[in-house]
Amino acid sequence: MYTAFYRASEYLNLTVVSTVLFVALFLGVLVWVAVEKPQRFDSAARQPLEGDAEGSEVP
Amino acid sequence: MTRESNVEQRLITYDDGIVRRFIIAAVVFGVVGMLVGVVIATQMVWWQANLGVPYLVFSRLRPLHTNAVIFAFVGNSMFAGVYYSTQRLCKTRMASDALSKIHFWGWQLIIVAAAITLPLGITTSKEYAELEWPIDIAIAVVWVVFAINFFWTLAKRNEKNLYVSLWFYIASIITIAVLHIVNSLEIPVSITKSYSAFGGVQDALVQWWYGHNAVAFFLTTPILGIMYYFMPKAAERPVYSYRLSIVHFWSLVFMYIWAGPHHLLNTALPDWAQSLGMVFSVALWAPSWGGLINGILTLRGAWDKLRTDPVIKFMVASLTFYGMATFEGPLLSIRSVNALAHYTDWIIGHVHSGALGWNGFMAAGTFYWMVPRLFGTKLYSKRAADLHFWMATTGIILYTVALWVAGVSQGLMLRAQGPDGALVYPSFIETFLVIRPLWIVRLVGGALYLVGFLIMGWNLAKTALAGKAVDGQVSVTVEERQGVLAPTRSAGWLLTRPGFLLVLAAVVLSFFLGGANLTTGIVVLVALVVLGGGAWLWFKARPSSAGQPTWHALVEGKPLLFTVLLLVAVLTGGIAQILPTVFAPSAVPYTGEVQKPYSPLELAGRDVYTREGCYLCHSQMIRSLQHETQRYGAYSRPEESIYDHPFQWGSKRTGPDLARVGGKYPNIWHYVHLLDPRATSPGSNMPSFSWTGDYTVDVSMMPRKMIVMQKLGVPYSNVEVDAARDTYRRQADAIVADLANEGVEVPWDREVVALIAYLQRLGRGPQLDKPAPTASTAVPGGR
Numbered sequence: 001m002y003t004a005f006y007r008a009s010e011y012l013n014l015t016v017v018s019t020v021l022f023v024a025l026f027l028g029v030l031v032w033v034a035v036e037k038p039q040r041f042d043s044a045a046r047q048p049l050e051g052d053a054e055g056s057e058v059p
Numbered sequence: 060m061t062r063e064s065n066v067e068q069r070l071i072t073y074d075d076g077i078v079r080r081f082i083i084a085a086v087v088f089g090v091v092g093m094l095v096g097v098v099i100a101t102q103m104v105w106w107q108a109n110l111g112v113p114y115l116v117f118s119r120l121r122p123l124h125t126n127a128v129i130f131a132f133v134g135n136s137m138f139a140g141v142y143y144s145t146q147r148l149c150k151t152r153m154a155s156d157a158l159s160k161i162h163f164w165g166w167q168l169i170i171v172a173a174a175i176t177l178p179l180g181i182t183t184s185k186e187y188a189e190l191e192w193p194i195d196i197a198i199a200v201v202w203v204v205f206a207i208n209f210f211w212t213l214a215k216r217n218e219k220n221l222y223v224s225l226w227f228y229i230a231s232i233i234t235i236a237v238l239h240i241v242n243s244l245e246i247p248v249s250i251t252k253s254y255s256a257f258g259g260v261q262d263a264l265v266q267w268w269y270g271h272n273a274v275a276f277f278l279t280t281p282i283l284g285i286m287y288y289f290m291p292k293a294a295e296r297p298v299y300s301y302r303l304s305i306v307h308f309w310s311l312v313f314m315y316i317w318a319g320p321h322h323l324l325n326t327a328l329p330d331w332a333q334s335l336g337m338v339f340s341v342a343l344w345a346p347s348w349g350g351l352i353n354g355i356l357t358l359r360g361a362w363d364k365l366r367t368d369p370v371i372k373f374m375v376a377s378l379t380f381y382g383m384a385t386f387e388g389p390l391l392s393i394r395s396v397n398a399l400a401h402y403t404d405w406i407i408g409h410v411h412s413g414a415l416g417w418n419g420f421m422a423a424g425t426f427y428w429m430v431p432r433l434f435g436t437k438l439y440s441k442r443a444a445d446l447h448f449w450m451a452t453t454g455i456i457l458y459t460v461a462l463w464v465a466g467v468s469q470g471l472m473l474r475a476q477g478p479d480g481a482l483v484y485p486s487f488i489e490t491f492l493v494i495r496p497l498w499i500v501r502l503v504g505g506a507l508y509l510v511g512f513l514i515m516g517w518n519l520a521k522t523a524l525a526g527k528a529v530d531g532q533v534s535v536t537v538e539e540r541q542g543v544l545a546p547t548r549s550a551g552w553l554l555t556r557p558g559f560l561l562v563l564a565a566v567v568l569s570f571f572l573g574g575a576n577l578t579t580g581i582v583v584l585v586a587l588v589v590l591g592g593g594a595w596l597w598f599k600a601r602p603s604s605a606g607q608p609t610w611h612a613l614v615e616g617k618p619l620l621f622t623v624l625l626l627v628a629v630l631t632g633g634i635a636q637i638l639p640t641v642f643a644p645s646a647v648p649y650t651g652e653v654q655k656p657y658s659p660l661e662l663a664g665r666d667v668y669t670r671e672g673c674y675l676c677h678s679q680m681i682r683s684l685q686h687e688t689q690r691y692g693a694y695s696r697p698e699e700s701i702y703d704h705p706f707q708w709g710s711k712r713t714g715p716d717l718a719r720v721g722g723k724y725p726n727i728w729h730y731v732h733l734l735d736p737r738a739t740s741p742g743s744n745m746p747s748f749s750w751t752g753d754y755t756v757d758v759s760m761m762p763r764k765m766i767v768m769q770k771l772g773v774p775y776s777n778v779e780v781d782a783a784r785d786t787y788r789r790q791a792d793a794i795v796a797d798l799a800n801e802g803v804e805v806p807w808d809r810e811v812v813a814l815i816a817y818l819q820r821l822g823r824g825p826q827l828d829k830p831a832p833t834a835s836t837a838v839p840g841g842r
Contacts, residue, residue: 018635019335021586022313025628029309032610033302040609041301047148047222048291048298 075530077159085135092127100502114178118672122189123177136422140285149216158208165201184669195243223304227284234276242269259700267322275315299356310346316632321392325682327697340392347385369444373424380416402712405466408459436526443518450511457504465494474686487715659761659787664817678709679718692719719822727801751810
């Protein structure tokens with residue numbers, strides 16, 4: 001049934017190529033994050049706490 | 060280019076007025092949306108609660124409830140959080156106060172338009188995208204205004220890097236724009252009516268690609284961005300792991316977009332798309348819980364605040380519900396679990412644990428944080444906030460547990476087979492009567508949540524009235540640029556011979572690797588560019604040391620590059636899943652009369668069917684499961700609905716499937732059932748649609764509707780279009796005559812006649828010249 005439905009479609013290979021691309025990029029980011037030094041992210045992580053004097057508890 | 064610069068200190072005043080306006084709108088529309096939810100929950104148990112008014116009937120109010128809660132309540136609360144945190148993370152005022160105001164008032168007008176049109180039955184019938192084409196255009200325009208204002212603000216920021224919250228906002232803005240535009244492609248018939256550009260299985264796939272990712276990129280990613288900002292603020296410590304947030308973000312935006320087909324498991328959607336949707340849905344569990352862990356562990360060393368700070372209390376509970384919902388979601392996406400749960404109340408319970416727990420509690424937490432600060436005062440009552448918390452928590456638990464039990468019970472009953480293989484509960488009504496008490500528990504739970512929400516509204520109003528509006532300020536050091544001195548780099552390398560040869564080589568290599576196929580070649584080229592760019596960033600960011608920016612920090616500093624990468628990530632899944640199906644050849648296998656277009660009368664009946672929202676309680680999709688084929692007939696095939704613009708597969712069965720209801724009952728049965736459901740199906744909670752016996756069809760519109768269908772690929776001939784009114788009358792007269800034989804007099808142009816013709820058509824060919832089934836063919840207790 002589906003063979004007939006997709007007969008002559010030239011877009012099916014997109015699924016395979018895109019999936020491989022996705023997995024490669026994702027694994028790349030994952031490996032990089034795992035090996036990177038955590039100290040390199042400290043300043044970025046503190047961004048919400050900078051610049052204003054809003055307290056923590058509901059005033 | 061390098062520039063001379065002077066350094067100066069500047070005091071920035073944030074536009075907090077826009078935040079206050081969005082909070083007020085969120086609370087007001089939250090009450091409206093939840094109240095409508097309680098009303099329709101009441102109607103599920105006592106159908107009489109619609110008071111016999113067409114505008115108050117369940118199937119017209121249900122889209123109003125979902126749209127109000129998603130786009131009015133969560134939308135406005137999300138915008139409040141985005142405007143508040145973006146200004147502070149960029150250390151700048153929003154780029155344009157005018158655009159902020161256009162965004163606010165435009166969004167509220169859209170909500171009002173939805174509140175008027177949906178009860179009137181003006182709907183596309185595509186779930187969470189029911190609004191008709193003029194409102195769709197308005198949504199696109201207002202969204203673009205929001206995007207321009209947001210990206211303009213990023214461009215004039217006084218902070219080098221983009222914090223993780225801003226990544227989530229970018230993802231939401233870009234992806235929602237793509238989803239909304241694609242899923243809203245339709246051809247207008249009139250100012251209040253259009254037909255979807257997609258049909259049948261294509262429409263189903265596009266709709267649930269949109270539907271699932273509306274949950275992902277409207278109800279999840281912006282709220283995660285808000286969580287990443289407000290949780291560290293409330294806990295007074297940075298997010299637990301910034302590295303985890305990077306993995307969380309990219310894996311979430313990559314995976315979410317693939318998961319849509321889990322809404323169509325075991326249906327006529329091709330198997331490969333179902334499997335892909337299932338695998339990515341299960342994989343989504345990991346990044347979702349990565350975000351949950353990151354949020355919860357941000358509280359490390361500050362757990363004592365959980366007892367005293369309502370903000371922390373709501374946020375931690377919100378994350379807990381997020382964790383439960385994102386565990387349950389992948390579970391429900393497993394094909395065998397889905398076979399049990401789909402079309403049942405389990406899905407409704409799952410959705411509400413996300414909406415009420417995750418979205419509702421995060422909104423409450425941020426409101427309790429922002430309102431005292433936006434009005435320069437203290438929260439009016441912490442005890443009232445605590446009361447709100449416990450009422451809402453109890454409400455959610457009652458709601459979700461009741462619907463979980465109801466869903467599992469009904470699912471098991473519908474598939475139960477006796478020793479002889481026959482269905483134990485052949486009547487759908489039997490299952491409904493068993494779960495009805497659980498719907499009462501759901502009603503109580505929902506009402507409790509609403510009361511808690513009203514207490515929050517009162518508490519916030521008292522807080523605001525006790526103070527006065529104040530706008531936040533920050534002092535920043537800014538560089539004032541003064542003219543261009545000397546160029547240091549440019550994109551001119553592309554025009555040099557080596558640069559040109561490099562680009563040419565990349566293009567040739569792409570098409571070689573892509574097997575000389577244009578589409579594959581383009582995908583490979585994009586892959587090469589992305590991977591090459593990544594490698595360049597990687598090496599540029601070396602050596603790795605605490606003082607050096609990482610390659611990701613370099614990307615964060617360039618919003619345009621970041622947005623392009625994000626777009627690639629998001630479009631990858633969408634293109635891979637949707638293009639093969641949408642561009643499948645139109646010459647699908649011919650299997651008989653089911654593929655003939657609807658007659659004019661049947662088409663008119665179909666429009667009444669979508670207007671009344673019948674698809675909200677009745678599916679038209681018999682899944683390839685044994686108990687389904689036993690109950691409803693042969694499983695649905697993709698080619699059967701190719702002329703359905705839009706598709707009507709449905710997502711919930713409060714009543715039985717209708718895919719093969721045609722010919723099952725005589726015309727008089729349908730007539731009586733539509734006007735008084737309990738006369739044919741004792742115990743049913745279906746509302747009476749008696750007005751369809753009074754309303755007339757505008758038959759003069761039928762040629763125009765058929766011309767629009769022609770444009771969409773439905774093979775009506777010009778002769779058929781020209782004869783539409785005569786054909787309509789002939790078929791209607793036959794039904795009217797048949798009803799007259801049973802003692803019922805109905806004029807030929809009444810909507811009920813068209814609706815009967817449509818229902819008799821379902822699952823078989825056009826009924827133009829065929830006799831209606833006789834009373835002896837009726838199946839007792841089918842509903």
